[in-house]
Amino acid sequence: MCRVSGTAKVLVVEDTPDISEVIELALTGARLDVLAVDDGHRALAAALDWSPDVVVLDLNIPGPDGFEVCRRLRQFSAAYVLMLTARADEVDKLVGLSVGADDYLTKPFSPRELVARVQAMLRRPRALAGTAPAEPLPATTRDVGPVRLDLDAREVTVSGRPVALTRIEYDLLVALTENTRQVRTRDQLRERVWGGSWLADDHAVDVHMSNLRRKLTAAGATGVIATVRGVGYRVSPGRPA
Template sequence: MDGTSQLSADGADLGYRALVVDDEKPLAEVVASYLEREHFEVTVTHSGVDALTVARQVDPDVVVLDLGLPGIDGVEVCRQLRTFSDAYVVMLTARDTEVDTIVGLSVGADDYVTKPFSPRELVARIRAMLRRPRTVGSPAPPNVGAAGGEVPPRMFGPLSIDVASRQVFLDSEPIPLTRTEFDILAALSSRPGVVWSRRQLIDAVWGEPWVGNDHLVDVHVGHVRRKLGDNPAEPRFVLTVRGVGYRMGDGQS
C-alpha cells in the first residue's frame, strides 16, 4: 500500500515518509493506517529483500521494521539499511528479551516496541524521534554563545564533541556514532559533571511521549562506550553513578 502526501490541519505539506516492514499483513496495514492519519506518506512491504529495495527508492524518514522477518531478518535488514540510509528505525519484536534488544539496537535501530503494542504509542514515539536532527554529520546551525560567536567543540581529554557539525573525534580520529548514540553523548556533555537519570536522558533524546523500558538507555550507553574504547569498569568518558544514572567524565585515565 503506497500512501500519498497529505496536508496538515494548517495546510502545510508535512512530507514525512514511512516504510512499514512486517510479514503480518493485517498488522502492517493497521500501522500504516495510523501513520497515514498523521499525514505520513506510507509504503508497506512484507519481506526484508523488498524492504531494502524500497528503502533505496523512497528514502524514508522512518522505518518500522519487524525483527522476525522470514529470509533476511530485521537485524540484517537494519544492518544493510545503515550502509545507505539515515532513517530512524523502530524495531518490532515479539519477545521482550535483553538479547533481542541488544542485537536490534547494536545494528543501528533507534528504538524498539514489543508486540502486542498500541499503534498510537508507536506513532507518538515516531513523532518524538522526528523532532530530532535527522543526519549525523550533516550541516546544522552553529552553536552561538552569549557574545554571538560560535561555541567551540566540547573537549574531554582526547575526546572532542562538535555539536554544531554532529561529529565526534577521539585522538583526532572520527568516531562513527549513530544518531541516538550522538544525542546521548551530546546531552551528557552539555552539563559536564551533572548526573543524568535514565528518565532524563530518555526525555532529552527520545522525547517525553516515549514510554518503555529504561534499559534502552543502558544499551545505547554500552555502544557509545565500546566505540570510544571506554572500559565499563573504569570509564573515562561516560561514568555510571550507581542507582542514579550517568554523567560525563573528564576523559583522563
C-alpha cells in the first residue's frame, strides 16, 4: 500500500507495480491525494476507511475482480469509479457501467487523459450546456409522481420508500427534474453529469439511464423516465405500477 498526499482523494487499485507507479505519478503531479492498493480486498477496506472521491479500478486484480469490487463499492460509497483495464471488449465496458462504473479507459492509456478524466469527475458543472442557469429553488425537495428527491440529503424515495441509486444515477435524475417540461439531450446530460460531452458516449448515458429506470420501476414508479426517440430523455408523473 502506497500513500501520497494532495487535495482530492483518489484510490488506485492496480496489481502491476509499473502501471500503478505511472498512475500515481500522474495523479500526484495534478496535486491529488493518492492511495494505491493491489487487490480487491484491500480496495474495499481502503474505500471504507479512507472515503476516496474517485477510484481508479483495474478489472484483473487478485481477490474480488474489478466488477465485484465496483458492485460492492456501490453499497456504501458514492465515489466516482474509473475502470482502467486491458479489456477492450464493448461487453466488458457495458457490464462495468451497469455495476456502477462512471467511466472506462482501456490500456495502454495516456497518463494525461487519465488525469483529465479524473479531474472532470471531480468538477461539478452547475448548469446544463446551452441553457441559462436555473433559478435557485426555494424548496429542497422535488416531486415527480411518486418520486421525491431530497436535494440536501441526496436521497430518493418512491411513495416514501428509499431507493438506492449510484451517484451518476442520482445526478441524472436531478438533471432531468430541473425542468420537467424540457427534454434533455444526451449531450446536455453528459455535460451536466460527467463534466464534458467527450467523457462518456451515448452507450454510457443509456446504460445508466436504463439502470435508473429499472430501479424506479422496481420501487413502483413506472414510466417516470421517458425516452424521446432521437433526442434524449424527460420525466413525467408516470403511471401506477
